Amino acid sequence: MASFHHLPWSFMFFLLGLTSVLIGRTVGVGYSTPVFRPSQWQLAHATFYGDETASATMGGACGYGNLLQNGYGTDTVALSTTLFNNGFACGTCYQIKCVQSPHCFKGVSFTTVTATNLCPPNWAQDSNNGGWCNPPRVHFDMSKPAFMKIADWKAGIIPVTYRRVPCVERDGLRFTFQGNGYWLLVYVMNVGGGGDIASMWVKGSKTGWISMSHNWGASYQAFATLGGQTLSFKLTSYTTKETIFAWNVAPSNWKVGLTYKSNVNFH
Numbered sequence: 554m555a556s557f558h559h560l561p562w563s564f565m566f567f568l569l570g571l572t573s574v575l576i577g578r579t580v581g582v583g584y585s586t587p588v589f590r591p592s593q594w595q596l597a598h599a600t601f602y603g604d605e606t607a608s609a610t611m612g613g614a615c616g617y618g619n620l621l622q623n624g625y626g627t628d629t630v631a632l633s634t635t636l637f638n639n640g641f642a643c644g645t646c647y648q649i650k651c652v653q654s655p656h657c658f659k660g661v662s663f664t665t666v667t668a669t670n671l672c673p674p675n676w677a678q679d680s681n682n683g684g685w686c687n688p689p690r691v692h693f694d695m696s697k698p699a700f701m702k703i704a705d706w707k708a709g710i711i712p713v714t715y716r717r718v719p720c721v722e723r724d725g726l727r728f729t730f731q732g733n734g735y736w737l738l739v740y741v742m743n744v745g746g747g748g749d750i751a752s753m754w755v756k757g758s759k760t761g762w763i764s765m766s767h768n769w770g771a772s773y774q775a776f777a778t779l780g781g782q783t784l785s786f787k788l789t790s791y792t793t794k795e796t797i798f799a800w801n802v803a804p805s806n807w808k809v810g811l812t813y814k815s816n817v818n819f820h
Contacts, residue, residue, distance in 0.1 A: 587793035588820045589747040591648075592717040599649060599693040599713045600685055601700035602631065602672075610696045613670030615643035615770035616740050620669060623727070623742055623812075628699045631670035633685070633692035641791050642668050643771040644741075644748035646720040649693060649703065649713050656708030664702040665718065666695060667748070685710065717792075720748035725815040728786065728802055731772075732809055738774045739765070739786075742812075746819030747792030757782035758805065781805055790819050 603609030607627035610620060614637075617623050630649075636642055645668045651657035672694035678684035685692045693715065697706060704711045722745040732738040741750050753773040754762045759782050765773040784803040789796045799815035807813065 586820055587790070587795040589717075589719045589790075589793050591719070594650075594714045594716045595691070597691045597693060597713055597715050598685060598710055599651075599695055599700065600710045601695045601697045601706060603697050605697055605701070607696045607698050610670065613770075615640065615669045615671075616772050617643075617669050617742060617770075618729075618740075623729075624722075625667055625669055625742075627696050628664065628666050628702075629669040629696050630666040630699065631672040631686075631694040632668050633672050633690055633694075634674060634688050635691050636668075636693075637671045640671075640767070640770045641749055641751065644668060644720065644744045644750070645792075646718050646748050647693070647715050648718050649695070649699075649715045651703040651711050652714050654704065654708060654711045656705040656711055658703055658705070661703050664699055666693075666699050667720065670694075717747075720745050722818055725818050726786075726788070726799055727812050727814050728799075729812040730803070730807060730809050732774070734780045735778055736774065736776050737765075737779055738768060738772055740770075740772045741788070742771065744771075744819060746795065747790050748819075749791035750788055751791035751794070752789045754787040755779065756785045756787070758784075762787060786815075793819065795819055 610629050617625060620629060632642055646665060648663040648665050650663040672686035674687045675684045680687040680690055700706055722743045726744060727742040729740040753765045755765055755775050756762045757779045763775050763777050765775045768774045783801050783805050784807060785801055786799045797817050799817050802815045803813040
């Protein structure tokens with residue numbers, strides 16, 4: 554039988570490379586790609602704000618603007634400061650159950666909401682009597698339509714259990730542009746997987762990768778002259794650390810005020 558010791562080194566490297574490819578195909582790309590999984594259930598409380606139209610939820614600290622037009626709908630929530638994480642929690646998704654209250658609707662397991670706003674502290678009220686969003690409390694201030702899926706709104710406040718879940722988005726990431734010729738401000742929406750963004754870069758067709766700083770909520774900014782260039786983005790998930798590339802998202806004649814769609818998203 555032939556021995557590997559007598560084979561040319563070049564052929565041995567070829568075999569090693571072929572083995573790696575076969576192993577990669579056998580294991581599958583999904584095993585090397587970070588995938589966000591649901592967290593454990595934890596205890597908290599929930600209230601609601603606004604009315605049945607959810608008009609009060611439009612805009613919000615994450616900067617998503619009109620939630621109906623931008624695909625978030627009315628199943629949204631404002632997070633207490635402890636959860637909001639200086640805006641890095643924008644876009645995260647939660648399942649919320651009403652528990653241990655006569656106001657809970659029977660037979661309803663949970664509702665799923667997306668974080669689009671901040672519930673600010675109210676230091677004039679005690680944390681257990683009105684100051685529900687005061688640190689270090691974990692609290693969900695839900696849109697009224699979302700709250701009414703799990704409990705009678707007359708309850709005001711209810712005990713809940715919650716868990717982080719993957720955000721299931723149908724299409725790719727969306728990038729809404731603001732700013733001017735020397736300052737590009739980008740709102741990232743429709744984020745799948747963990748729903749959050751830790752860091753972001755932009756690349757013009759005439760530049761290398763430019764690091765973007767976190768502005769506020771779900772927005773990132775670059776102080777650079779990028780007009781007249783096709784723009785691509787690189788993004789890293791805050792939760793899973795997965796990095797993805799959205800190539801050629803905006804054409805060279807891109808304009809402030811418009812939203813551009815990519816064909817990639819987090820897992």
